[in-house]
Amino acid sequence: STVSNEPAASGDGDAAGPFTIGVSNGFVGSEYRTQMISDIEDAASSYQDEGLLEDLVLENADTDVNGQIQQVRNLINAGVDAIIADPNSGSALDQVFQEATDQGILVFAIDQAVTAESVINVGIDQAEWAATSAEWLAEQVGDGGQIVAVNGISGHPANEARYGAAQEVFEAAGVEVLTTADGGWDQATGQQQMGNLLATYPEIDGVWTQDGMALGVLQAVIAAGREGEIVVTGEARNGFLQLWNEQSDDFESIGVTNPPGTGATALHLAMAMLQGQEIDESQLVDGNTLVLELEEPVTNENLDAVWSEVEGEGESYVLDSILSADDVQQFLVQD
Amino acid sequence: MTRVVAILKDPVVVAALIAVLLIAIGGILRPGFASPDQIVDMLRVASFLGIIAIGQTIVVLSGGEGIDLSVGTVATLGAILASRTMAGDDALIVPGVLLALGVAALIGLANGLGIVLLRIPPFVMTLGMLGVVGGLILVVTGGRADGRAAPALVSLVNGRDVLGLPGILLVWIVLGVVVTLVLRRTVFGARLYAIGTSREAARLSGVPVRRVTVSAYVLSSLFAALGGIAMVGYSQQVFLNLADDLTLPSIAAVVIGGTLVAGGVGGYLGSAVGAIVLTVLTSLLTTLAMPEWARIVVQGVVLIALLAVYGRQRRLRS
Amino acid sequence: MTTTSPLVRLSGVHKRYGGVQALRDASLTAAGGEVHGLLGPNGSGKSTLGKVLAGSVRPDAAEIALAGEPVRIGSPRAAARLGIAAVYQQLSLVPDLSVGHNLVLGSEPGRLGFLSDRAAARRVAPMLERLAPALGDVRFDDAVRDLAPGQQQIVEIGKALLRQPRVLILDEATASLHRDQVALVFEIVRELREGGATILFVSHRLDEITELCDRATILRSGVTVAETSVPDTTPDEIVRLMVGDVQAVEREHGDVPDGPVRLRVRGLAGGALRGVDLDARGGEIVGLGGLQGQGQSELLLALFGATHATGEVEVDGEPVRLASPRTAASRGIALVPGDRGTQGTLPARPIQENLAIASIAGRSRVGVLSSRRERAAAQSMVDALAIKIGSLADPISSLSGGNAQKVVFGKWLLTEPSVVLLDDPTKGVDVGAKAEIYRIVRSLADQGATVIINSSEDRELVTVCDRVLVLFEGAVRATLVGDEITEERLVQAALRIGEGDQGAPAGEDAA
Amino acid sequence: MTATATQAAPATSFVDRVRGVRVASWATAALLVVAVVAAIALQPNLLTPYGVASTFATFLPLVLVAVAQAIVVIGGGLDLSAGAIVALSSVVAVQTMRGEDGLLLVGVAAAVATGVACGLVNGLVVSRLRLQPLIATFASASIFSGLALLVLPTPGGTVPAVLTGTFRQAIATVPMSVLLVVAVVLGWLVLRRTRVLRHIRATGGDPAASYASLVPVQSSQLASYVLSGAICGLAGLAVLGNAGSGDPFIGGDLALNSVAAVVVGGIALRGGIGSPIGAIAGAIILALSSTILFSIGLPTSWRALAAGVVVILALALSALGAPRRRR
Numbered sequence A: 001s002t003v004s005n006e007p008a009a010s011g012d013g014d015a016a017g018p019f020t021i022g023v024s025n026g027f028v029g030s031e032y033r034t035q036m037i038s039d040i041e042d043a044a045s046s047y048q049d050e051g052l053l054e055d056l057v058l059e060n061a062d063t064d065v066n067g068q069i070q071q072v073r074n075l076i077n078a079g080v081d082a083i084i085a086d087p088n089s090g091s092a093l094d095q096v097f098q099e100a101t102d103q104g105i106l107v108f109a110i111d112q113a114v115t116a117e118s119v120i121n122v123g124i125d126q127a128e129w130a131a132t133s134a135e136w137l138a139e140q141v142g143d144g145g146q147i148v149a150v151n152g153i154s155g156h157p158a159n160e161a162r163y164g165a166a167q168e169v170f171e172a173a174g175v176e177v178l179t180t181a182d183g184g185w186d187q188a189t190g191q192q193q194m195g196n197l198l199a200t201y202p203e204i205d206g207v208w209t210q211d212g213m214a215l216g217v218l219q220a221v222i223a224a225g226r227e228g229e230i231v232v233t234g235e236a237r238n239g240f241l242q243l244w245n246e247q248s249d250d251f252e253s254i255g256v257t258n259p260p261g262t263g264a265t266a267l268h269l270a271m272a273m274l275q276g277q278e279i280d281e282s283q284l285v286d287g288n289t290l291v292l293e294l295e296e297p298v299t300n301e302n303l304d305a306v307w308s309e310v311e312g313e314g315e316s317y318v319l320d321s322i323l324s325a326d327d328v329q330q331f332l333v334q335d
Numbered sequence B: 001m002t003r004v005v006a007i008l009k010d011p012v013v014v015a016a017l018i019a020v021l022l023i024a025i026g027g028i029l030r031p032g033f034a035s036p037d038q039i040v041d042m043l044r045v046a047s048f049l050g051i052i053a054i055g056q057t058i059v060v061l062s063g064g065e066g067i068d069l070s071v072g073t074v075a076t077l078g079a080i081l082a083s084r085t086m087a088g089d090d091a092l093i094v095p096g097v098l099l100a101l102g103v104a105a106l107i108g109l110a111n112g113l114g115i116v117l118l119r120i121p122p123f124v125m126t127l128g129m130l131g132v133v134g135g136l137i138l139v140v141t142g143g144r145a146d147g148r149a150a151p152a153l154v155s156l157v158n159g160r161d162v163l164g165l166p167g168i169l170l171v172w173i174v175l176g177v178v179v180t181l182v183l184r185r186t187v188f189g190a191r192l193y194a195i196g197t198s199r200e201a202a203r204l205s206g207v208p209v210r211r212v213t214v215s216a217y218v219l220s221s222l223f224a225a226l227g228g229i230a231m232v233g234y235s236q237q238v239f240l241n242l243a244d245d246l247t248l249p250s251i252a253a254v255v256i257g258g259t260l261v262a263g264g265v266g267g268y269l270g271s272a273v274g275a276i277v278l279t280v281l282t283s284l285l286t287t288l289a290m291p292e293w294a295r296i297v298v299q300g301v302v303l304i305a306l307l308a309v310y311g312r313q314r315r316l317r318s
Numbered sequence C: 001m002t003t004t005s006p007l008v009r010l011s012g013v014h015k016r017y018g019g020v021q022a023l024r025d026a027s028l029t030a031a032g033g034e035v036h037g038l039l040g041p042n043g044s045g046k047s048t049l050g051k052v053l054a055g056s057v058r059p060d061a062a063e064i065a066l067a068g069e070p071v072r073i074g075s076p077r078a079a080a081r082l083g084i085a086a087v088y089q090q091l092s093l094v095p096d097l098s099v100g101h102n103l104v105l106g107s108e109p110g111r112l113g114f115l116s117d118r119a120a121a122r123r124v125a126p127m128l129e130r131l132a133p134a135l136g137d138v139r140f141d142d143a144v145r146d147l148a149p150g151q152q153q154i155v156e157i158g159k160a161l162l163r164q165p166r167v168l169i170l171d172e173a174t175a176s177l178h179r180d181q182v183a184l185v186f187e188i189v190r191e192l193r194e195g196g197a198t199i200l201f202v203s204h205r206l207d208e209i210t211e212l213c214d215r216a217t218i219l220r221s222g223v224t225v226a227e228t229s230v231p232d233t234t235p236d237e238i239v240r241l242m243v244g245d246v247q248a249v250e251r252e253h254g255d256v257p258d259g260p261v262r263l264r265v266r267g268l269a270g271g272a273l274r275g276v277d278l279d280a281r282g283g284e285i286v287g288l289g290g291l292q293g294q295g296q297s298e299l300l301l302a303l304f305g306a307t308h309a310t311g312e313v314e315v316d317g318e319p320v321r322l323a324s325p326r327t328a329a330s331r332g333i334a335l336v337p338g339d340r341g342t343q344g345t346l347p348a349r350p351i352q353e354n355l356a357i358a359s360i361a362g363r364s365r366v367g368v369l370s371s372r373r374e375r376a377a378a379q380s381m382v383d384a385l386a387i388k389i390g391s392l393a394d395p396i397s398s399l400s401g402g403n404a405q406k407v408v409f410g411k412w413l414l415t416e417p418s419v420v421l422l423d424d425p426t427k428g429v430d431v432g433a434k435a436e437i438y439r440i441v442r443s444l445a446d447q448g449a450t451v452i453i454n455s456s457e458d459r460e461l462v463t464v465c466d467r468v469l470v471l472f473e474g475a476v477r478a479t480l481v482g483d484e485i486t487e488e489r490l491v492q493a494a495l496r497i498g499e500g501d502q503g504a505p506a507g508e509d510a511a
Numbered sequence D: 001m002t003a004t005a006t007q008a009a010p011a012t013s014f015v016d017r018v019r020g021v022r023v024a025s026w027a028t029a030a031l032l033v034v035a036v037v038a039a040i041a042l043q044p045n046l047l048t049p050y051g052v053a054s055t056f057a058t059f060l061p062l063v064l065v066a067v068a069q070a071i072v073v074i075g076g077g078l079d080l081s082a083g084a085i086v087a088l089s090s091v092v093a094v095q096t097m098r099g100e101d102g103l104l105l106v107g108v109a110a111a112v113a114t115g116v117a118c119g120l121v122n123g124l125v126v127s128r129l130r131l132q133p134l135i136a137t138f139a140s141a142s143i144f145s146g147l148a149l150l151v152l153p154t155p156g157g158t159v160p161a162v163l164t165g166t167f168r169q170a171i172a173t174v175p176m177s178v179l180l181v182v183a184v185v186l187g188w189l190v191l192r193r194t195r196v197l198r199h200i201r202a203t204g205g206d207p208a209a210s211y212a213s214l215v216p217v218q219s220s221q222l223a224s225y226v227l228s229g230a231i232c233g234l235a236g237l238a239v240l241g242n243a244g245s246g247d248p249f250i251g252g253d254l255a256l257n258s259v260a261a262v263v264v265g266g267i268a269l270r271g272g273i274g275s276p277i278g279a280i281a282g283a284i285i286l287a288l289s290s291t292i293l294f295s296i297g298l299p300t301s302w303r304a305l306a307a308g309v310v311v312i313l314a315l316a317l318s319a320l321g322a323p324r325r326r327r
């Protein structure tokens, strides 16, 4: 026999409410995740005021995949109606997500798409995100240009999707990638790695890097006094924008937004669906992925405007975009 | 001849030779690797690990299975507290550093008291503390580190102001010399080695074993915080997990430097060289074009090879 | 078992430890059915030679023949296969395992990798029974860690005997045993000898050698210097062979000096102690006698603040808090502990540091040491006590037992103590060094210090003490003064108290 | 005195056997009871069939790794590479099974063989090269993680339905995951009666004495790592059963968590004493403590701090309760 998957205690599935939504985040060591969680909390508070949302249950801790499996099971046992997860793995949580959806719980994966078919992925297209900055860089260094890449963590699905897309762009544009190094999506590590690369690859024209490391990479380039000759892709984060803003006007870069607010967007979707609305399957890519449009990237053209807008947000602020409850209606079946 | 052999058996000398060898190999494969600028850069990066390894050395020397797994997070916390306080202002460096050191001292005190009074083994006491400090960082920052190093601190680390070298190297050398002198020429040093060799014999020789043990863990946290502060001078902004990953390398540096894990034998010079060896190794692997998995594997293999050179324990049949 | 060739023949044995040549062309020949003494001063290589035969030390060169057959002994397991078993000077028991599991360790009965405790118990039971007079009520399941040192030593011997060896090495196996325990061991050894086995017997107790051994090989500085028939050699002659001509220490105690009481103890209790009262004057050497394990060591440790105890202690009329060795040391109390290896020395550290550690704070300025003064202080002790060392920078582990013990003395002499507590200070120390240690003790007293000494050897108490307190069950039950102190009186006193109270205690109390 | 011999009979009575198992120490037992009661009181859904099955399924990987770690620790070693071994064996298993039910046994064999191979590397490095276990296994963890990345460059691959299905099965209403945890306990009860484990224990207690007592010290150390590697291989499968897919980074926290579990389970890190049963209890206590902290609804920014404090308290309690070496 199989252990029965009765619906969880309070998950009645009706459009009645009030509902309980669980959030599982398996990594708290970054400002990005902090902003993601506080975006979700902000979005939740209006539903709570309306009495539609009874409780927002947060599972938010540094842990490995096994720990996150436990997080999700804790949420299931707590009887939530929907789960929003920023998964530590693109595939290894499939089983537990399946357990959740089997019990009638809605599951949304943000920031990192998962393969479980019953889960709705909400997020930007990582490949498109990477291609945007890669194309910009290829244009800057031109055909025959030589670059290095500072990646996140090899083997991490987002990293592979991003670097894969960037590689295609570079190949097509005739840009040569001399080598790659992992910066672990960590500014200090990125800075160290870039320092090593600068010393040993003196001939490079540019660096392609991802968010979470670009500030470190740029600092290494500045420390070597080569910010005038080496083109660096950037990130849409205040720390980087500030340094960018301090440079002379002929220093160019690009920052493509990877919004932490997808979590809040997913919350709006979740609330709508809990209240009986259905997702418009025709808009789903690969059957379960809702691709959010990229914001206009930050470039020298709009830097001043963007910077004056976000300057007050603090150094760790990540440029954001959150769809509102009304905005998400576009993804739902309208009756 | 025998003197040469004796010198070659000294772990510090071996480690130093290995560092030179790695730089030479790097220089042959990628000419820029052995350039003075790159060497200075690697030393700069090694200094963070090296300063943290000071405390780790003291704790390992203190014996009783001494080890401090919390140094990485304590370094991060120190960096966060200092940089949030100084907030990019030179005038606030001193309060920032003092605050960081004060909190670090309390953490070290907690480690030491847990080990001495509650008799929790150091490995797990400091492992638990790793979690506590990680939690403390979240409470203090609310998940956003938001700190900025003061310009003077940045130029100390990133500038080349002292004889064309970064000031942090001078700081590191001074700290290293002071610690070496403290270990060799002070009552504290003698007592530290004594308790590291045999807690019981030391106690029966009138050594205040508990006090010295607790001091070792306090010092460990203090140097960890200093290392973290140096690191925020390098990265300029502070991040939630800035120095977290330096814990196990700091232990590796101590062991590569020839300090006995059982305690009582060794010194800081070896750990400093060990920190340099590890940094050079990582840098070398970065610049050699190979798949990341191969880098990770090679890193492990080389570490084992390094340890096998002289980090071996006694034979049972001598 | 009758062979024309000797059962054991070792020759050309060389072994070097770093800078120390432990064995230099040593040799030994012993026949079956013989108890063969292996004699020599501390550090002469007795243990090393034994370990070469037992497979636990790898010699640099050696020729070994058993019953005429040349053999290579690569490990203790190889030695065991050849019928060689050893009882080492350092115990080789695993404290976390039970007595039974220790006894069968390495040769556990069982099938297909699974153990049979039942079979093990069957094998062990006769041995426990045989050893009971010396071991007391010790069972298969008792943890070795809970046994008294003497009992552990007996278990160790039992472990070797269970292998039914044809060559048995006993390396100071009797050093921590009391008289009756020794008697049992001797009985067993004689049985083995009857069965044709060879027993290599190492001891610093001359009377044991003369009582038990048939022949003896004498080592000096790693070289075999003589082989002799023991019954045909006088004890003096043996001592002369071992250490050359040493001046025997004359019994030298005068009247109890008068003057104020320096150390006054009232109602000291805790652990094995049940209310000890004691007065000792400056210049007086007070011995602690009685059966072993009646609280002698505990008394010294308690006076030093090293174990928890309650009661009143005064030094020169001032009360002393029994808080820690540190407080005791600051009041001029010093302790030379019983276990030199784990309590007395810092093995990996240089001789200089070992000498300096207890008095280090007094020579420092604001915590900073002057290496010149440290060296001078250490050197003064090396000279004063005639400690034989290579260099002050050598680790103390490179010294022989006697010299290491002198370092422990030196460490405390540097604190200029007024009360000196000695716990079995000549255990495992050779005849020559012993005599020097007695002189040191005497000169301490002459300089006005109070010395309290515990000894496992009655003769030692007779030789050095002005007064002996006989302890039983944690309290002083009798006092012998001056000429009353003889070995006979000491034994009588110890036993009579025991009988008077509750019958003869067998061996030691399981503390 | 003749009583000595007759009383030397082995511990064969049932009571003695139970006592022989020695559930670590009273502290561990007490903590376990407190944790279970608190978790159930705070989270009644834990007692639903899904709650029980999923909770035990969650325990299983850490329980297995804790047992593996306990064996190494009892043998006087330490294994910081346990997590990496779990990751490597799980990705090797995923790649060999390719999602096909028929290849399940091949996958199991591959996972265990990988674990054994890793254990062999650790064991040889520690026993033959005589490297300090802590730092040697830190280094070997790097090797195993790198290889995991080579075997499965990016997360993916499907796990055969039989394997994931097993976790949801129940036999006579007892969830499979519970039975598996019980099986681990029974497995240990068998293992502890073997010569090799006696020798591992002796070696951990005092290597020099064991060597002199004819214990094959090197082989025992090697065996402790190999055995532990094999169990980590099984943990790799348990992880797959939970995950349903492969991931080269899967075992991140397992190594340090297993050390904590071992200590909470009353096993001294110096070796020679304790029982993996304690480690199993330790693993369950730690896993439940995170459930408990979740259920009492602490603000999230404080939860990490609270978790750290709880771990230290648990360690302190176990350290007080654990048997201590006599001075």
Ligand SMILES: Nc1ncnc2c1ncn2[C@@H]1O[C@H](COP(=O)(O)OP(=O)(O)OP(=O)(O)O)[C@@H](O)[C@H]1O
Binding pocket: B318, C017, C018, C020, C021, C022, C040, C041, C042, C043, C044, C045, C046, C047, C048, C049, C089, C397, C398, C399, C400, C401, C402, C428, C430
């Ligand atoms: N493991 C070792 N390392 C270094 N030196 C050693 C070691 N074992 C013994 N020695 C040295 O070898 C010499 C012989 O030592 P050994 O223990 O054989 O002497 P012994 O005759 O048994 O002395 P004792 O009577 O004190 O037991 C001594 O100088 C000793 O210091």
Ligand SMILES: Nc1ncnc2c1ncn2[C@@H]1O[C@H](COP(=O)(O)OP(=O)(O)OP(=O)(O)O)[C@@H](O)[C@H]1O
Binding pocket: B314, B315, B316, B317, C058, C074, C075, C077, D211, D215, D216, D217, D218, D219, D220
């Ligand atoms: N010939 C030798 N040379 C150097 N060291 C040795 C030698 N033989 C043994 N040893 C040392 O002795 C210790 C135990 O090794 P040994 O091989 O004798 O036992 P083991 O491996 O535990 O037993 P076994 O191989 O029978 O299973 C190790 O520390 C080893 O380094």
Ligand SMILES: [Mg+2]
Binding pocket: C046, C047, C048, C089, C171
């Ligand atoms: Mg000896």
Ligand SMILES: [Mg+2]
Binding pocket: D218
């Ligand atoms: Mg072997």
